[in-house]
Amino acid sequence: SYELTQPPSVSVSPGQTARITCSGDALPKKYAYWYQQKSGQAPVLVIYEDSKRPSGIPERFSGSSSGTMATLTISGAQVEDEADYHCYSTDSSGIGVFGGGTKLTVL
Amino acid sequence: QITLKESGPKLVKPTQTLTLTCTFSGFSLSTSGVGVGWIRQPPGKALEWLALIYWDDDKRYSPSLKSRLTITKDTSKNQVVLTMTNMDPVDTATYYCAHTQGMTTSYYMDVWGKGTTVTVSS
Numbered sequence: 001s002y003e004l005t006q007p008p009s010v011s012v013s014p015g016q017t018a019r020i021t022c023s024g025d026a027l028p029k030k031y032a033y034w035y036q037q038k039s040g041q042a043p044v045l046v047i048y049e050d051s052k053r054p055s056g057i058p059e060r061f062s063g064s065s066s067g068t069m070a071t072l073t074i075s076g077a078q079v080e081d082e083a084d085y086h087c088y089s090t091d092s093s094g095i096g097v098f099g100g101g102t103k104l105t106v107l
Numbered sequence: 108q109i110t111l112k113e114s115g116p117k118l119v120k121p122t123q124t125l126t127l128t129c130t131f132s133g134f135s136l137s138t139s140g141v142g143v144g145w146i147r148q149p150p151g152k153a154l155e156w157l158a159l160i161y162w163d164d165d166k167r168y169s170p171s172l173k174s175r176l177t178i179t180k181d182t183s184k185n186q187v188v189l190t191m192t193n194m195d196p197v198d199t200a201t202y203y204c205a206h207t208q209g210m211t212t213s214y215y216m217d218v219w220g221k222g223t224t225v226t227v228s229s
Contacts, residue, residue, distance in 0.1 A: 001170060033215045035154075042203060042219040043154065054217070086154050094167060094212035096144065096156030 002026060002091035004099035011105040018074040020102045022087030025068055032070030033088040034063055036081075037101075043086060047072060074104075082106045109133035111143070111204050111220035118226050119194050125225060129187040129204030136162055136182045142207035143187040144216055145178065147200040155200075159207055159214065160187055167211075196227045 004024040012018045022032055031050050035043035045054055047063035050070060060075045070089075074081055087099040115127035129143055136143065144159040158178040159167040168176050177190045187204060201224045205216035 030213060031215075037154075042221050043216075044219070045215070045217050048215055048217070088154075088156075088215065090213050092212075094214075095170065096146075096159065096167075096214070098146075098154040098156055101153045 002095070002097050004087050004089060004097055006085075006087055006099040006102045008100070009103045009105065011107070012077050014079055014106055015076050018077045018081070018104055018106070020072045020074075020085050020087075020104065022070045022072075022099050023068050024070075024089060024097075024099075026091055027065060027068050027070055027089060030089045030091075032063065032065050034061075034070075034072045035086045035088060036083045037086060038083045046085075077104070077106045079106050109206050109218045111206060111218065113202060113204050113220045113223035115202075115223055115225065117224060118228065120229050121195055121227060123194050125189075125191045125194050125198070127189045127191075127202055127204075127223065127225075129189070129220065131185050131187070131204075131206065134206060136160075136180050136185070136187070138162055140208055140210075142214065143180070144205050144207040144214075145187075145189045146203045146205060146216065146219075147198075148203070148222075149197070149200040152200075157202075158189060161211065165211055194227045198225070199227045200225060 034047040037043040050065040051063045111131040142161040145157040201222040206218040
C-alpha cells in the first residue's frame with residue numbers, strides 16, 4: 001500500500017523557520033496537502049495543491065513540492081503554531097493516504 | 108458557511124456494527140465535484156482515511172477496511188452514513204467527517220467536523 005513518510009518531530013525556537021517534509025513515490029504526479037491539528041481539535045487545512053494557502057491561513061505558512069518530497073515551511077514560527085502537522089495525498093487508485101504526522105514544538 | 112457534525116454511539120461492544128451519521132449544511136451533495144469523506148484517529152496516533160462518497164454516488168474505501176465499511180448518502184436530509192462491521196478494540200478512535208472536493212482520483216478534505224469519539228469495549 002502507498003505510504004507518505006514524515007519525521008516524527010521537529011523543534012524550533014520562536015521566530016525561526018520550521019520545515020516539515022513528506023515523502024511519497026506518487027508525489028511527482030499527485031498534489032500534497034497539509035493539515036494542522038492542535039491538541040484536542042479537528043485538523044485544519046493549511047496548504048492545498050502543494051503550495052496554495054486557504055483564506056485565513058497566515059502568510060508564514062507555505063508549501064512546495066519537488067520530486068518525491070513535499071515540504072511545509074513555517075517562516076518565523078510562533079508559539080501558537082505548535083501542533084501536529086499531517087501531510088495527505090491520494091494514491092494512483094484514488095485512495096486517500098495520510099502521513100504519520102509530525103509534532104512541531106516551538107520553544 | 109460549511110459545517111459538518113458527526114453523531115453516533117460513544118461505546119460499542121466487540122463484534123457489533125458501528126453506524127455513524129454526518130449531518131452537514133452549507134453545501135449540497137448533488138453539486139458536481141463535491142463529496143463527503145470519513146477519517147479516523149486512534150488516541151495518540153495518526154489520521155487514517157476511511158471512505159468517500161461523491162455527489163454522483165461514486166464511492167471509495169480504504170483497501171484495508173473495505174470489507175467492513177459501507178458509505179451511503181441521503182441528499183434530501185444532507186446526511187452521509189458510515190457503517191463499520193465487526194468492531195474491535197483497535198477501532199477505538201475519534202471519527203471525523205469532512206467536506207471533500209476535487210477529481211475522483213485526486214481530492215482533499217477542506218472542512219472537517221469536530222469529530223466523535225467511539226470506544227470499543229465489552
